[in-house]
Amino acid sequence: MDEFLQFLFSGLTRGSIYALVGIGFAMIYNASHVINFAQGEFVMLGGMVTVYLALTAGIMPVVVAIPVAIAVTALVGLGLQKFAIEPAQSRPGGASVVTIIIITIGASIFVRGVVEVSLGKRDFVLPSFSGNEPIDVFGATLTPQSLWIFGVLAVVVTALKWFFDRTRLGKAMLATSHNRLAAQLVGIDVRTTLLVSFGVAAALGALAGVLTAPITLTRYDVGIMLGLKGFAAAILGGIGNPFGAVAGGLTLGIAEAMAGGYVSSAYQDAVAFVIILAVLFFRPTGLFGGPGVERV
Amino acid sequence: MKRWGFVRTGLAIAALAALALDGAAALAQQPIKIGAPLAITGPASFLGDPEAKTLRLYVDRINKAGGVLGRPLQVIIYDTGGDARQAVTFARRLIEEDKVDGIVGGTTTGETMAMVPLVEEARIPFISLAGASVIVEPVKKWVFKMPHSDRMAVQKIYGDMKKRGITNVAVIAGSGGFDQSCRKEAAAEAPKFGVKIVADETYAASDTDMTPQLTKIRSAPGVQAIVGCGFGAPTSLTVRNWKQLGMTNIPFYFNHGVAAKQFITGAQGAAEGVRLPAAALLVADQLPEGDRQRAVSIGYARAYKEAYNEDISTFGGHAFDGLHLYIDAVKRANSVDKAKVRDAIEQTKDFVGTDGIYNVTAADHLGLTLDSFKMVEIRNNDWNLIE
Amino acid sequence: MSEGRSRWGGLVALAAVVAVLPLLLPNNFYFDVAVKIGLNAIVCVGLNLLIGYAGQISLGHAGFFALGAYASALLTRRLGVPAPLAMLAGATGVGVLAFVVARPILRLRGHYLAMATLGLGIIISIVLNRELDITGGPDGTTVPAFALGEWRITQLRDWYWIVGGGLLFTVWLSLNVIDSGVGRALRALHGSEIAATTIGIDTARYKARIFVVSAVVASIAGSLFAHAERFVTPIEAGFLRSIELVTMVVLGGMASTFGAVVGAAILTALPQALAGFHDYKHVMLGAILIGVMIFMPRGLVPTLSEMLGWRSR
Numbered sequence: 004m005d006e007f008l009q010f011l012f013s014g015l016t017r018g019s020i021y022a023l024v025g026i027g028f029a030m031i032y033n034a035s036h037v038i039n040f041a042q043g044e045f046v047m048l049g050g051m052v053t054v055y056l057a058l059t060a061g062i063m064p065v066v067v068a069i070p071v072a073i074a075v076t077a078l079v080g081l082g083l084q085k086f087a088i089e090p091a092q093s094r095p096g097g098a099s100v101v102t103i104i105i106i107t108i109g110a111s112i113f114v115r116g117v118v119e120v121s122l123g124k125r126d127f128v129l130p131s132f133s134g135n136e137p138i139d140v141f142g143a144t145l146t147p148q149s150l151w152i153f154g155v156l157a158v159v160v161t162a163l164k165w166f167f168d169r170t171r172l173g174k175a176m177l178a179t180s181h182n183r184l185a186a187q188l189v190g191i192d193v194r195t196t197l198l199v200s201f202g203v204a205a206a207l208g209a210l211a212g213v214l215t216a217p218i219t220l221t222r223y224d225v226g227i228m229l230g231l232k233g234f235a236a237a238i239l240g241g242i243g244n245p246f247g248a249v250a251g252g253l254t255l256g257i258a259e260a261m262a263g264g265y266v267s268s269a270y271q272d273a274v275a276f277v278i279i280l281a282v283l284f285f286r287p288t289g290l291f292g293g294p295g296v297e298r299v
Numbered sequence: 300m301k302r303w304g305f306v307r308t309g310l311a312i313a314a315l316a317a318l319a320l321d322g323a324a325a326l327a328q329q330p331i332k333i334g335a336p337l338a339i340t341g342p343a344s345f346l347g348d349p350e351a352k353t354l355r356l357y358v359d360r361i362n363k364a365g366g367v368l369g370r371p372l373q374v375i376i377y378d379t380g381g382d383a384r385q386a387v388t389f390a391r392r393l394i395e396e397d398k399v400d401g402i403v404g405g406t407t408t409g410e411t412m413a414m415v416p417l418v419e420e421a422r423i424p425f426i427s428l429a430g431a432s433v434i435v436e437p438v439k440k441w442v443f444k445m446p447h448s449d450r451m452a453v454q455k456i457y458g459d460m461k462k463r464g465i466t467n468v469a470v471i472a473g474s475g476g477f478d479q480s481c482r483k484e485a486a487a488e489a490p491k492f493g494v495k496i497v498a499d500e501t502y503a504a505s506d507t508d509m510t511p512q513l514t515k516i517r518s519a520p521g522v523q524a525i526v527g528c529g530f531g532a533p534t535s536l537t538v539r540n541w542k543q544l545g546m547t548n549i550p551f552y553f554n555h556g557v558a559a560k561q562f563i564t565g566a567q568g569a570a571e572g573v574r575l576p577a578a579a580l581l582v583a584d585q586l587p588e589g590d591r592q593r594a595v596s597i598g599y600a601r602a603y604k605e606a607y608n609e610d611i612s613t614f615g616g617h618a619f620d621g622l623h624l625y626i627d628a629v630k631r632a633n634s635v636d637k638a639k640v641r642d643a644i645e646q647t648k649d650f651v652g653t654d655g656i657y658n659v660t661a662a663d664h665l666g667l668t669l670d671s672f673k674m675v676e677i678r679n680n681d682w683n684l685i686e
Numbered sequence: 687m688s689e690g691r692s693r694w695g696g697l698v699a700l701a702a703v704v705a706v707l708p709l710l711l712p713n714n715f716y717f718d719v720a721v722k723i724g725l726n727a728i729v730c731v732g733l734n735l736l737i738g739y740a741g742q743i744s745l746g747h748a749g750f751f752a753l754g755a756y757a758s759a760l761l762t763r764r765l766g767v768p769a770p771l772a773m774l775a776g777a778t779g780v781g782v783l784a785f786v787v788a789r790p791i792l793r794l795r796g797h798y799l800a801m802a803t804l805g806l807g808i809i810i811s812i813v814l815n816r817e818l819d820i821t822g823g824p825d826g827t828t829v830p831a832f833a834l835g836e837w838r839i840t841q842l843r844d845w846y847w848i849v850g851g852g853l854l855f856t857v858w859l860s861l862n863v864i865d866s867g868v869g870r871a872l873r874a875l876h877g878s879e880i881a882a883t884t885i886g887i888d889t890a891r892y893k894a895r896i897f898v899v900s901a902v903v904a905s906i907a908g909s910l911f912a913h914a915e916r917f918v919t920p921i922e923a924g925f926l927r928s929i930e931l932v933t934m935v936v937l938g939g940m941a942s943t944f945g946a947v948v949g950a951a952i953l954t955a956l957p958q959a960l961a962g963f964h965d966y967k968h969v970m971l972g973a974i975l976i977g978v979m980i981f982m983p984r985g986l987v988p989t990l991s992e993m994l995g996w997r998s999r
């Protein structure tokens with residue numbers, strides 16, 4: 004029995020990270036119908052920049068480095084939208100889905116390349132926030148870092164709910180995602196809304212990266228797999244639905260851990276992609292997405 | 300007319316002689332080229348990076364001291380990223396395009412094995428820096444190896460376990476060639492030491508959470524110790540999970556793939572008590588005064604630390620040994636002719652390196668024995684010589 | 687018609703390049719690069735039909751390439767199956783897989799095929815990596831030489847001619863498809879899928895067909911690759927490889943057969959030429975992708991031909 008619990012804890016921990024990454028995908032898709040393949044790199048930047056500022060260059064304590072790293076990543080997200088996506092979309096004739104997908108892929112490779120060259124290719128260690136002493140829970144163990152992750156996820160979800168329900172900016176983002184033209188007509192500054200959504204998504208990604216770096220070590224290419232799994236989480240939840248992404252992420256994490264524990268430890272990674280295919284075959288709109296509608 | 304014929308022939312011979320001498324002079328200044336396909340980036344980077352740095356450091360030093368046979372040394376390093384096919388591509392490039400005289404490289408077993416057919420066909424001496432026994436068993440004419448083999452690592456580990464009365468062992472290995480080779484050796488050598496394998500788990504190179512595998516090991520009946528086969532980031536993560544799951548009462552042994560400081564730092568304190576067989580280099584200053592490897596090892600450790608401000612690892616040591624053994628062979632053969640150098644390498648006797656004292660023969664292209672392998676335990680985040 | 691002339695002119699020019707190039711290649715290493723360029727170009731011509739004409743994107747095409755390579759490698763090595771048969775088996779298997787995946791997915795619009803191919807490609811890569819006993823795992827497996835009875839192809843120079851011929855054939859095939867009824871249907875649905883449906887074109891069927899064709903082409907190229915290089919690793923199936931292939935098509939020119947060839951040539955040769963700058967490979971690749979998409983979204987060849995006043999295919 005405590006085996007099951009151990010797998011469950013392992014699953015919830017990674018699932019929370021996937022959830023945070025997936026929210027970022029969902030937000031950007033929501034605002035601009037763009038699938039941002041660079042989301043994973045935001046995750047990587049969070050961890051890598053924190054390590055650089057606090058440890059390698061040693062110019063600030065970890066507590067300060069973390070928000071700075073998140074802010075830097077948010078700026079990168081803004082840059083992506085402003086300097087890569089917007090120029091392509093503002094050309095006469097706009098930009099096709101394929102074009103935008105390729106731009107975000109190009110951006111992810113570029114960011115990875117810059118980090119590779121400037122910070123190096125080795126693994127970096129970020130110390131756990133509250134040490135590594137395992138906590139015994141009904142026969143299974145949890146690390147303090149896992150608790151941090153759960154806590155932050157809960158805070159983020161609550162904050163998002165408040166943001167979308169209660170703030171003007173949040174409601175503006177929802178409006179833009181439903182109908183951009185109508186939103187513009189009622190006076191919503193769509194371009195700012197888009198920028199903000201990229202910034203917030205990047206910040207969330209970076210946050211996930213900072214939380215998971217102590218557990219998994221961080222390196223210039225951790226973003227690839229994490230991005231893809233966050234993406235799977237978003238699809239599972241219904242792309243465009245940030246809360247669905249949370250459910251999707253947790254489900255994915257648990258499924259992975261259970262598969263690893265009971266089926267085959269070698270195939271854990273495949274679970275996310277099998278889920279992508281399964282969702283697309285059987286329920287393309289995901290668990291919580293609405294039916295897709297397209298203008299003719 | 301015949302006189303002119305003579306003169307013409309004479310002139311021709313003179314011209315040819317001049318050209319030949321000139322060519323020989325040019326050749327004398329031509330560097331001796333060593334090709335080094337290494338995994339500087341990617342999952343094996345903490346093996347390949349120190350290897351590259353070591354080669355550069357010593358090629359530089361040797362050149363400052365006058366080179367080899369009066370010629371400068373040149374090392375051409377390519378980064379394979381740990382990918383076996385990239386290794387083959389670079390090997391081909393080194394042989395055909397860069398026209399190197401010898402190859403010292405092949406960081407991982409996978410890369411080395413992929414290059415073997417090319418090297419054999421091109422008839423060029425190849426000194427591999429990778430671990431698995433299969434590299435030199437069966438013996439391949441042009442392929443030699445520096446590090447101790449995985450079989451030796453397993454034998455060393457089992458030997459230590461026997462002293463502690465351990466019989467039930469769990470194995471956890473990565474999915475690469477070196478890891479799996481070690482895993483197979485662990486199974487094959489077990490009966491000889493009275494060891495029984497009670498659990499056998501595998502992880503993938505990209506896995507970041509080994510708690511499912513370790514949880515299963517924890518519930519294996521009668522498990523008394525764990526043997527880890529692998530290298531790179533996953534090994535650090537594995538010991539962290541080992542500590543997290545409260546399994547530190549089950550001794551953990553690793554093979555020599557973790558003989559680098561990054562293993563300890565990545566483990567964030569969880570590596571306390573882990574034992575591994577390693578080359579003397581790792582504990583150079585703990586060697587007894589009379590030990591023949593002491594001077595070479597301390598010398599290398601000092602030079603590397605001074606040049607790069609980084610702790611040494613045995614992987615850099617493999618490169619050090621490989622380079623110096625090749626050069627020693629070149630000097631003995633008094634040429635860079637590939638066949639002659641190969642023969643000289645095969646006749647290496649009593650060569651003191653950081654990995655051990657090499658005695659290469661036609662039947663043994665490794666040349667090391669078990670006693671140059673030391674059992675090391677990690678205490679206070681540092682290496683401690685045990686035996 | 688000027689279009690026709692430039693199209694076949696392009697093919698003749700390509701044939702001339704293939705014929706003359708060996709005179710400029712000094713050693714085996716260069717032949718190796720040429721063979722790789724040729725094989726990438728073959729895959730890209732197929733992929734271009736999908737991306738450029740059918741307007742769909744595949745982010746997992748390297749998976750099909752690798753399946754063909756591994757089918758050839760494993761069937762010939764472990765079961766002694768004759769090489770041509772192994773290649774055929776691989777191509778058939780891939781064709782069936784592509785069909786099974788494509789049909790349901792292609793009924794959905796937009797980015798869903800991208801996601802599905804992404805998932806599929808990575809699953810293939812994971813399986814190839816994990817099934818140690820069958821595939822040799824992450825370190826790959828050696829491949830016997832391509833043998834037809836007594837005749838064994840072991841020289842890279844021979845492979846150069848085979849791949850060169852294969853490329854010319856594939857280009858010719860592609861040009862014919864584009865100009866046929868199928869091609870026109872594809873261009874119609876690329877222009878507006880809804881409109882195409884209303885005039886009776888079974889869009890899902892055409893898209894599926896092209897997807898299958900491009901997958902099979904990739905598989906065959908993979909089989910040739912396995913026998914030419916005599917070694918395969920799961921990295922051939924990786925996500926990054928799939929992205930490289932898409933980049934080649936995009937850089938050279940979507941909806942341009944010769945663009946696909948040019949893109950493949952540039953991006954295969956460049957890393958070799960810049961081996962010293964290996965460190966900057968990703969920075970440059972990313973910058974190229976973004977730059978091309980912003981400033982030359984139609985790709986090099988169509989944009990250049992337009993600038994030079996030609997019509998291009």
